[in-house]
Amino acid sequence: MRILTYIRQVLDAEESVHIANNAVALENSKLVMDTMDEYGVEEALRLRESGIEAEIVAVAVGPARVQDALRTALAIGADRAIHVETDIRLDAIALSKVLAQLATQEQATLILSGGQQADWDSHALAAATAERLHWPQVTWTSALELKGTTLTGKHDADEGSESFTLELPAVVTTQQGLNEPRYPTLPNIMKSKKKELRKESLDQFDVMPKLKFVSAEIQVKNRLNKILDGKDAPAAAAQLVDLLRNEARVIA
Amino acid sequence: MILVVVEYANGKVSKSTWEMITAARESGREAPVTALVLGSNIAPIAAEVAKAVDQVLVADLPALAQYDPELWSAAVAQIATEGEASLVLIGGSRSGREYSPRVAIKLDAPLLEDVITLKATGETITSQRYTFLARVTETIETTAPIAVVAVKPGVFNPATPRAEAGEQFDVDLNLPTPRLKVTGKTAERSSRISLAEAEIVVSGGRGVGSAEGFTQYVEALADQLGAAVGATRAIVDAGWRPYSEQVGQTGKTVQPKTYIAIGISGAVQHLSGMNKSKTIVAINRDAEAPIFKIADYGIIGDVTQLVPAILIELKK
Ligand SMILES: Cc1cc2nc3c(=O)[nH]c(=O)nc-3n(C[C@H](O)[C@H](O)[C@H](O)COP(=O)(O)OP(=O)(O)OC[C@H]3O[C@@H](n4cnc5c(N)ncnc54)[C@H](O)[C@@H]3O)c2cc1C
Numbered sequence: 001m002r003i004l005t006y007i008r009q010v011l012d013a014e015e016s017v018h019i020a021n022n023a024v025a026l027e028n029s030k031l032v033m034d035t036m037d038e039y040g041v042e043e044a045l046r047l048r049e050s051g052i053e054a055e056i057v058a059v060a061v062g063p064a065r066v067q068d069a070l071r072t073a074l075a076i077g078a079d080r081a082i083h084v085e086t087d088i089r090l091d092a093i094a095l096s097k098v099l100a101q102l103a104t105q106e107q108a109t110l111i112l113s114g115g116q117q118a119d120w121d122s123h124a125l126a127a128a129t130a131e132r133l134h135w136p137q138v139t140w141t142s143a144l145e146l147k148g149t150t151l152t153g154k155h156d157a158d159e160g161s162e163s164f165t166l167e168l169p170a171v172v173t174t175q176q177g178l179n180e181p182r183y184p185t186l187p188n189i190m191k192s193k194k195k196e197l198r199k200e201s202l203d204q205f206d207v208m209p210k211l212k213f214v215s216a217e218i219q220v221k222n223r224l225n226k227i228l229d230g231k232d233a234p235a236a237a238a239q240l241v242d243l244l245r246n247e248a249r250v251i252a
Numbered sequence: 253m254i255l256v257v258v259e260y261a262n263g264k265v266s267k268s269t270w271e272m273i274t275a276a277r278e279s280g281r282e283a284p285v286t287a288l289v290l291g292s293n294i295a296p297i298a299a300e301v302a303k304a305v306d307q308v309l310v311a312d313l314p315a316l317a318q319y320d321p322e323l324w325s326a327a328v329a330q331i332a333t334e335g336e337a338s339l340v341l342i343g344g345s346r347s348g349r350e351y352s353p354r355v356a357i358k359l360d361a362p363l364l365e366d367v368i369t370l371k372a373t374g375e376t377i378t379s380q381r382y383t384f385l386a387r388v389t390e391t392i393e394t395t396a397p398i399a400v401v402a403v404k405p406g407v408f409n410p411a412t413p414r415a416e417a418g419e420q421f422d423v424d425l426n427l428p429t430p431r432l433k434v435t436g437k438t439a440e441r442s443s444r445i446s447l448a449e450a451e452i453v454v455s456g457g458r459g460v461g462s463a464e465g466f467t468q469y470v471e472a473l474a475d476q477l478g479a480a481v482g483a484t485r486a487i488v489d490a491g492w493r494p495y496s497e498q499v500g501q502t503g504k505t506v507q508p509k510t511y512i513a514i515g516i517s518g519a520v521q522h523l524s525g526m527n528k529s530k531t532i533v534a535i536n537r538d539a540e541a542p543i544f545k546i547a548d549y550g551i552i553g554d555v556t557q558l559v560p561a562i563l564i565e566l567k568k
Contacts, residue, residue: 017387093356093363121383128353136431139350158346163436176502210362214391223548230553237561250510250531
């Protein structure tokens with residue numbers, strides 16, 4: 001079987017966000033493969049290590065720099081990578097068209113993708129891709145097993161979690177708790193340099209985004225910053241409770 | 253029409269539904285607000301929601317007893333098409349965020365996700381949402397004739413019921429066979445108020461010292477205030493609290509009136525789940541902890557001394 005894992009490149013968590021020309025500017029910041037997507041690559045590797053014969057193809061869409069994230073996926077253990085290079089920003093619905101076509105071309109039967117990446121904070125890609133392929137989906141999985149063509153596992157639902165079974169082909173989103181992603185080792189980093197990283201252009205996918213990104217703003221809510229010294233605990237507690245009751249009026 | 257897909261839980265219309273009705277009414281689109289109720293044995297839900305909308309469409313079918321993304325998206329897309337909806341509002345719950353993209357694809361419509369503002373002017377729909385771990389507010393536009401909108405919970409004011417109830421109609425649906433089989437359910441281990449709906453959230457981090465410390469300080473304060481409890485990833489990973497209580501990027505997003513952070517450093521991944529809370533209160537012994545930068549009120553000091561003192565003060 002063939003597994004596609006979708007990768008996004010995002011701002012490292014320690015980096016601040018900068019805005020230029022009405023959009024977040026990433027040019028001079030440290031960028032990494034999104035952690036949620038890392039869980040997806042790791043899970044693909046684990047499915048293979050559980051005895052399933054599988055080729056793992058990492059896929060990313062975005063500007064030239066995104067290939068670094070794909071190299072990371074290759075170093076962790078993906079077999080090859082496909083990079084659809086474009087500077088156009090696609091929303092999840094538009095992007096799902098690319099991913100669905102790639103899945104068809106590659107005859108993939110399983111797509112793994114992070115539940116919500118740290119750049120667009122969106123959940124929509126996996127479900128949109130599943131719908132385009134007429135495949136079922138399961139989101140926010142926290143346990144996954146594959147026997148033959150049957151997936152079983154656990155995932156989060158509105159209230160609590162559910163155990164499920166599902167037949168391939170399917171789209172699955174990954175999250176914290178599913179696994180502990182491994183680090184690329186030096187030998188694997190060396191090996192990954194020889195792995196195939198195919199470039200494609202966006203033109204052939206016939207994508208027309210329906211959303212226009214107008215502006216981005218860093219929203220800093222002005223906070224009161226009334227910080228008390230707590231050395232005298234009873235006095236500080238009394239003062240805080242008084243402020244919350246009589247100034248902020250947030251407790252009775 | 254403007255279609256609002258009703259969310260409910262435990263036999264009650266969820267707060268998110270009333271919020272969506274407000275979003276629909278204030279959107280600027282002049283069209284009747286129509287609620288769609290999907291499920292089995294949902295007459296009471298339909299009757300309750302009828303008090304706030306122009307009409308209610310009811311699909312009361314045994315096949316809909318259980319939520320399924322393929323069934324829900326098929327049902328919503330069918331009704332939106334038949335009713336020539338111009339806006340389809342879906343709650344930004346886990347399930348709503350899961351099936352709304354499928355509805356958008358079926359309708360060949362754009363999807364506005366996690367919407368916090370929504371304004372239609374002429375052909376253009378303008379909306380806003382948070383991105384980059386909720387550090388950025390983005391403005392997004394579309395001119396499509398129909399848009400699917402997933403509304404972020406806890407942002408719009410809940411609509412209030414009116415004297416006259418909207419009329420109810422039963423609808424027929426062509427539903428696919430669900431392919432995802434649910435074989436078991438684990439309810440969220442909590443008899444408390446849900447994190448999403450609580451007005452006050454008391455959260456604990458590694459600074460509470462231990463699982464016992466969490467009970468002694470965080471749960472005690474939450475009980476005193478009638479609040480929900482939250483936790484950081486550090487202590488969920490340590491096994492002190494269940495994952496269902498985690499607040500942050502990989503946990504839940506909360507937006508209560510008051511968020512009380514006890515022994516929490518304020519890492520960006522935690523902040524992304526709570527930084528939209530109206531009032532933020534922090535207790536931490538490190539004056540340099542990042543949580544103080546976003547706090548309205550705080551005390552620099554030790555949890556083990558301050559929380560008991562606060563409890564005494566609250567009981568006065
Ligand atoms: C991809 C990714 C996703 C993540 N997702 C999340 C998420 O969803 N939610 C989340 O919370 N984190 C998340 N994290 C982890 C996050 O980066 C932090 O590690 C975590 O939030 C820290 O938790 P903490 O504040 O409890 O612990 P610490 O950072 O260890 O802070 C403990 C604080 O307690 C204070 N303290 C200690 N003892 C006392 C005392 N006796 N009295 C008063 N104060 C005291 C200390 O001064 C310190 O500030 C994520 C990380 C990654 C990489």
